[in-house]
Amino acid sequence: MTLRQKIEHEIRERGPIPFSRYMEMCLYDPELGYYSRHAEQFGKAGDFYTSSDVHAVFGRLLVRQFDEMWRMLGSPKQIEIQELGPGRGLFAQDVLDWSQKKFAEFFHALHYSLEESSPALRTRLQATLSRHLGTGRASLGKGTTSIVPNHAQTSRALAPEVPVIVFANEFFDALPVEVLSSQGELRISLRNGRFVETWAPASVEELEFLDRYGVQPETAERVEVPLAAQDYMSRITAAVNCGFIVVIDYGYLREEQLAGRHRGTVTTFHQHAVSGNPYEAPGEHDISAHVNFTALAAAAEHNGIKTQPLLTQSQLLMGIGEKNQFADAFEECRLPQEKAKVALQLKHLVTPAGMGENFHVLVGSKCVDPEMVARLSGLSFGKSRLWQPAAQEG
Numbered sequence: 471m472t473l474r475q476k477i478e479h480e481i482r483e484r485g486p487i488p489f490s491r492y493m494e495m496c497l498y499d500p501e502l503g504y505y506s507r508h509a510e511q512f513g514k515a516g517d518f519y520t521s522s523d524v525h526a527v528f529g530r531l532l533v534r535q536f537d538e539m540w541r542m543l544g545s546p547k548q549i550e551i552q553e554l555g556p557g558r559g560l561f562a563q564d565v566l567d568w569s570q571k572k573f574a575e576f577f578h579a580l581h582y583s584l585e586e587s588s589p590a591l592r593t594r595l596q597a598t599l600s601r602h603l604g605t606g607r608a609s610l611g612k613g614t615t616s617i618v619p620n621h622a623q624t625s626r627a628l629a630p631e632v633p634v635i636v637f638a639n640e641f642f643d644a645l646p647v648e649v650l651s652s653q654g655e656l657r658i659s660l661r662n663g664r665f666v667e668t669w670a671p672a673s674v675e676e677l678e679f680l681d682r683y684g685v686q687p688e689t690a691e692r693v694e695v696p697l698a699a700q701d702y703m704s705r706i707t708a709a710v711n712c713g714f715i716v717v718i719d720y721g722y723l724r725e726e727q728l729a730g731r732h733r734g735t736v737t738t739f740h741q742h743a744v745s746g747n748p749y750e751a752p753g754e755h756d757i758s759a760h761v762n763f764t765a766l767a768a769a770a771e772h773n774g775i776k777t778q779p780l781l782t783q784s785q786l787l788m789g790i791g792e793k794n795q796f797a798d799a800f801e802e803c804r805l806p807q808e809k810a811k812v813a814l815q816l817k818h819l820v821t822p823a824g825m826g827e828n829f830h831v832l833v834g835s836k837c838v839d840p841e842m843v844a845r846l847s848g849l850s851f852g853k854s855r856l857w858q859p860a861a862q863e864g
């Protein structure tokens with residue numbers, strides 16, 4: 471049975487399905503979903519690049535930041551980095567290798583745990599990280615073939631009292647969203663063997679979400695309601711007793727949406743090209759939606775996390791790397807042409823024309839004085855504040 475047939479079968483059985491269910495099946499059906507089927511989504515031969523595909527300096531700079539965070543926590547004997555959706559594990563590999571080489575004390579305390587749901591990517595992680603998994607420095611969470619976010623495993627590898635740094639790069643944009651228009655909530659139905667869009671009344675929860683964190687769609691407009699991301703953030707931050715969260719993704723603040731941007735952000739990627747039609751080839755294309763950082767920060771704050779003003783990736787990396795002129799990037803370069811190539815890769819990660827301005831960074835902490843946290847090197851370039859955390863809502 472193809473994935474299209476599987477989805478058609480579900481629609482015949484259940485009636486029109488919510489867009490979030492359609493997206494979930496396309497990405498995470500246990501056998502046929504885009505992420506479950508194979509591990510070739512990333513890099514030049516795949517459909518998209520993430521920062522770790524560009525250069526190891528992304529992970530290396532983050533190690534500097536993690537080491538600072540660990541010191542800020544009082545250099546505890548143990549610290550866990552819990553990475554959500556590590557994909558094929560390049561970031562984890564860069565962090566583990568670089569901390570072993572350059573930050574021995576931090577490495578000694580570190581346990582790196584990986585929460586990856588895709589069976590194919592879990593196999594890839596086992597190969598990429600075999601050395602660190604073998605020594606017990608890293609561990610792979612149990613994972614789940616049922617990717618319904620409510621069933622996702624978010625258990626800690628170490629005891630709950632061990633401080634943790636939760637890290638997620640391009641994770642929340644890959645979680646299923648609901649789509650709303652002035653006609654209601656989007657459902658996917660079948661007509662003459664084709665997927666067609668129909669609309670059902672929006673739920674109270676969805677409408678409340680938009681009142682608090684988004685905008686109500688105007689005629690002919692669509693907006694997303696990322697309830698699965700909210701749920702995931704709530705559960706992951708509820709399990710943090712002491713530590714940090716670092717979330718990097720493309721996304722927006724409510725203010726930007728009020729100003730008319732980021733409305734209808736569901737995007738389909740295939741071989742590095744954007745296609746607007748998620749129904750074309752279910753399971754063959756990546757589907758994602760921009761992250762609502764106002765909502766995500768509120769979910770974290772609700773669980774006692776103090777969030778810092780949102781940064782751009784550019785500000786974060788400039789803040790960490792500027793002090794030593796980004797020496798972490800050039801460590802292995804011997805020839806001038808090697809240096810020139812790495813300089814271009816670094817530029818891609820940092821500059822507005824590359825990934826620097828589209829990607830935003832949410833940093834939060836629990837049991838650490840937020841004023842101290844604001845002095846982390848990665849936050850030092852965040853002078854042009856994009857956003858101040860909203861007062862806690864009831």
Ligand SMILES: C[S@@+](CC[C@H](N)C(=O)[O-])C[C@H]1O[C@@H](n2cnc3c(N)ncnc32)[C@H](O)[C@@H]1O
Nearest residue numbers: 505520555556557585586587588622639640644
């Ligand atoms: C866009 S990829 C990002 C991969 C990686 N972070 C990077 O930057 O290259 C999203 C990843 O999240 C994983 N994922 C999605 N939902 C998940 C869940 N509930 N639990 C664990 N992993 C999940 C996917 O399988 C995929 O590997």
